[in-house]
Each structure stands twice: as structure tokens, then as C-alpha cells.
Amino acid sequence: MSEPLKILLLGPQGSGKGTQAKILERELRIPAFSMGQLLRDEAASGSELGREIDRIISGGNLVSDKVAAQVLRARLSRPDVANGYILDGYPRSLEQANEFTFDKPTHVMVIEVPKDESMKRLGGRLTCFTCGRVYAMRDGHAAGDACECGGKMEVRTDDTPEAIEKRLKIYDEETEPLIAVYGGQGLVRRIDGVGSVEEIHNRIVKALER
Numbered sequence: 001m002s003e004p005l006k007i008l009l010l011g012p013q014g015s016g017k018g019t020q021a022k023i024l025e026r027e028l029r030i031p032a033f034s035m036g037q038l039l040r041d042e043a044a045s046g047s048e049l050g051r052e053i054d055r056i057i058s059g060g061n062l063v064s065d066k067v068a069a070q071v072l073r074a075r076l077s078r079p080d081v082a083n084g085y086i087l088d089g090y091p092r093s094l095e096q097a098n099e100f101t102f103d104k105p106t107h108v109m110v111i112e113v114p115k116d117e118s119m120k121r122l123g124g125r126l127t128c129f130t131c132g133r134v135y136a137m138r139d140g141h142a143a144g145d146a147c148e149c150g151g152k153m154e155v156r157t158d159d160t161p162e163a164i165e166k167r168l169k170i171y172d173e174e175t176e177p178l179i180a181v182y183g184g185q186g187l188v189r190r191i192d193g194v195g196s197v198e199e200i201h202n203r204i205v206k207a208l209e210r
């Protein structure tokens, strides 16, 4: 059997990572999960760690590298990742890449979109708190509508203009340097993230073949 695909999906908030991860999950038949969702799940569990995470996320800040690594390591110890996985939103900084010693990605896909496009998309975004699927208000959805999984669509507490600004700035400052490191290892594929969901998916599939 071929080597498991361990795909990291990077890109600024609103670049469509979550949407593309769900499509790849179905197509490649390997699980997709986002660091943000893993952290929100922990927050929803009501554990002491979860309450701390909730406070940090709501302010638009990043959780500590130690906490992120701890939550991810627990996820990667589950048997469903034996044939690979798609991980969205980790690592976000050089420090996190250095903490990420417990596994090694095979591909680092960077989805690129201009800032004004990110702001526009996030401003009208709804997220299902049960499965993590995202919806757009411009497609006629509203907070409280039912997701196809049976959960409910909500506006995330960190999808306010102030928190979005802050998250985009953190991305520029912290994530670009780590992309350079993975680039040096020949793992990076840059994807133009402007276009239809299907167009972007096709670009990703093509880039995975390179």
C-alpha cells in the first residue's frame, strides 16, 4: 500500500480550508479535522482545560503551543488516522512546527486569498458547532438553521471584525515563517484560493499529484 497522506492545510482565516478539508475527506477517505474544532470540542467538554481554551479563543488569541500540541497528540493517537489525515490550522508558528515532533506531514498545502476576500467571507460565516461545517449567510442561511448533520449553525464568537483583524495579523506574522521552513523541505504547494469551491478543490488535487 502507498504511504499514508498526511496533509496540512494552511492559509489565512476564511481561505476555505475547512470547506476543502471536508471534500478531501470524502474523496480520499481519510479523516479531516481542524485544530480550531479540536479546541472548540475541548472547550465544549467543560473540562478545566476547556474553560481556559474557551476564554482564549473568544478573545481572538491563539492557545499556547503546549496546549495545542497536547490536544493534537491525543487526536493523532486514535486508530482512524492509520491511513493518513487532513489537518487544518496547525502548526501556526515556527514554535508549533518545532513542537510537532510526534508526526511528519507528507504535504503542506497553502491556500492563498487576499485579505479583503477573507474579511468578506468571515463576516457572513456560520459554523455548525456539532460537525464544524461552514455555511455563508449570502447563500440564505441564518443563525439557528439546521446543519445537514442535525446540529445548529451559529456565528462563532471570534468571527467579529476585531477578532478577525487580529487573527489575520497573527497569520501574517507567525505562519508565513513556518511555511518557509516546510518549503525548504520540499513539502509546500501554494494554491490560489480565489474561485469556486470546485475549482479550488481541483487545484488541490492536481497539486497533490506533483
Ligand code: AMP
Pocket: 013, 034, 035, 036, 037, 039, 056, 057, 060, 061, 062, 063, 064, 068, 088, 089, 090, 091, 092, 096, 158, 167
Ligand atoms: P480556526 O477555527 O482555525 O479559525 O481557529 C479558531 C481559534 O482556535 C483560533 O482563533 C485560536 O484561538 C485557536 N486555534 C486554532 N488553531 C490553533 C493553533 N494551531 N494554535 C493555537 N491556537 C489555535
